[in-house]
Amino acid sequence: DVQMTQSPYNLAASPGESVSINCKASKSISKYLAWYQQKPGKANKLLIYDGSTLQSGIPSRFSGSGSGTDFTLTIRSLEPEDFGLYYCQQHNEYPWTFGGGTKLELK
């Protein structure tokens, strides 16, 4: 199975700041990486797929980059609603696997 390692585990930032979350695959997954946001009481939200394709309805302050084994989710000019948990998922091969998550907290 492809192991996905996210960093950092925790991230504290203020509204208006920009942050980056990293995801590393144990082997090349080409461009096939998705990012999700998880918040209590809400359905998980798909942000990015295919490494950099923004899901419909997601604000353009979210962007994804990378290929092969190293990927980054960048959130520019944080809004209050952006705080929560973020997960990466490789969709290159079965079984689909997820990173351990990054908690984005308000500083």
Add this chain to the structure above:
Amino acid sequence: EVQLQQSGAELVKPGASVKLSCKTSGYTFSNYYMSWLKQMPGQNIEWIGNIYGGNGGTGYNQKFKGKATLTVDKSSSTAYMDLSSLTSEDSAVYFCARETFGGWFAYWGQGTLVTVSS
């Protein structure tokens, strides 16, 4: 609007089985795969397996073979997951999620909490 409505929380005894449901609406059920995923408290998300709404064809994560059984009822556009021989390691939130042919999940259910306790 695509909606995935999962069944309510379950409290089950060790050794028992439980059947979770995921009722869908807003799209053609038979045209998509439905995946099931597990998230233990404070842990990452694990993919259990998927089932095609059209013909009930399944694929499982080797880790969950023998633990989970996926089925569908096309007439009610509902997906089901049976979990058997439950232990404390099965206590988790279980999600259904509509899988695209590219392998990502654009729509998720709200999750069902399963607690295994005597």
